[in-house]
Amino acid sequence: MKKVLVADDTKNIRILLTTCLESDGYIVITAKNGEEALDILKKGDVDLAFIDIKMPLLSGTEVLREIRSNGITTPVIIITAFATIKNAIECTKLGAVEYIQKPFTVKRVKAVLEKMLNEQKKLDENNINTLIDEVENLIDNNNFNDALDRLKKFNINPNDPRLYLLYHKIYNGLGNKEMSDKFLRAYKIFNEN
Known part of the structure; x- marks a missing residue:
């Protein structure tokens, strides 16, 4: 995975994830709302997406639902400060590959990436x-x-x-x-x- 989308309306989260991912050699594209994220994903040039569940214009769940209904299979990691079982189940049914709860650490992000790489291998x-x-x-x-x-x-x-x-x-x-x-x-x- 080389190109990663980071979609979150919180600037500090975008900066943290961008820094973490770029230090591991990823190219990062950012979006500050669900509509931007959806537009980027529809272009099909990202290999992985971190999407916040609560964003303006379109929620992360709506973005996930929309891309899956359009046959876009990009792996999506959901980020949320509002972890609920209902959200986790809904996102998993829509094909989210992982769920990260805020606040998270760089170590947690790297662990998720390593797990995904091992599964891909x-x-x-x-x-x-x-x-x-x-x-x-x-x-x-x-x-x-x-x-x-x-x-x-x-x-x-x-x-x-x-x-x-x-x-x-x-x-x-x-x-x-x-x-x-x-x-x-x-x-x-x-x-x-």
Whole structure:
């Protein structure tokens, strides 16, 4: 996650979150009300949003409801000074990924970010494992061109030896010995590390 929206009508909260996030390498865009936040989110160029639940013009809940109804899946962390179970349930149903109560500390913000990054890593690893299973199934069924197309559509860590083994199997099945041997050598090199 690189670009983060911080939407809060309290200037000090915007400054605190901006400073905290920028120190971790994020690019921060701020909004001081719900309408500004909604406009920014609709443009689709943020990777994460911190949204205050009580803001002028549109509440954080209304912003969340609106973006979800428009198919915008940006992860949203709700910020509130008025933590209630009702608010937490409503925001969770609307797809908020976390809930931070004011006043909060930089340590709390960093803990939430770390938790999200860890969850994203797990999700990415699950997606890669699913992709590898799909490609292996295509190879087993001699669908080498489909396997190649499927594999090329994904960004897999180039240090992952499984990638080279799959390419080796695909090119072997396609009868391209030169490419097959090249990927087998790469597999052996990366598998040793």
